[in-house]
Amino acid sequence: xxxxxxxxxxxxxxxxxxxxxxxxxxxxxxxxxxxxxxxxxxxxxxxxxxxxxxxxxxxxxxxxxxxxxxxxxxxxxxxxxxxxxxxxxxxxxxxxxxxxxxxxxxxxxxxxxxxxxxxxxxxxxxxxxxxxxxxx
Numbered sequence: 433x434x435x436x437x438x439x440x441x442x443x444x445x446x447x448x449x450x451x452x453x454x455x456x457x458x459x460x461x462x463x464x465x466x467x468x469x470x471x472x473x474x475x476x477x478x479x480x481x482x483x484x485x486x487x488x489x490x491x492x493x494x495x496x497x498x499x500x501x502x503x504x505x506x507x508x509x510x511x512x513x514x515x516x517x518x519x520x521x522x523x524x525x526x527x528x529x530x531x532x533x534x535x536x537x538x539x540x541x542x543x544x545x546x547x548x549x550x551x552x553x554x555x556x557x558x559x560x561x562x563x564x565x566x567x568x
Contacts, residue, residue: 442477446510
């Protein structure tokens with residue numbers, strides 16, 4: 433499972449967990465294709481995002497203008513949470529790579545509007561946190 437597929441599957445699992453309150457293992461099982469192996473990166477995204485969710489949500493909330501986390505769409509919320517975890521905790525991936533991947537995921541699931549929304553929230557978060565977009 434390459435990183436792009438890992439992000440896609442992780443976003444799907446996080447979405448399912450948020451929407452249905454399912455546990456991590458059930459969500460993982462439901463998003464993997466038959467005989468698809470979980471990569472370490474995939475597991476890191478799901479478990480890490482879940483573990484750091486409260487801190488991530490605080491950061492996101494500070495950067496929402498006229499919105500609340502609960503008002504966000506489930507897909508956008510899952511993608512933004514996962515991207516924030518990756519940008520804050522996965523040091524071997526440049527922030528701009530994570531940023532671009534999150535926007536592409538949002539567009540794939542929700543179209544251009546979703547991509548713009550994710551772009552705006554993540555851009556503001558990167559600015560607020562003073563993250564180096566080229567970290568690596």
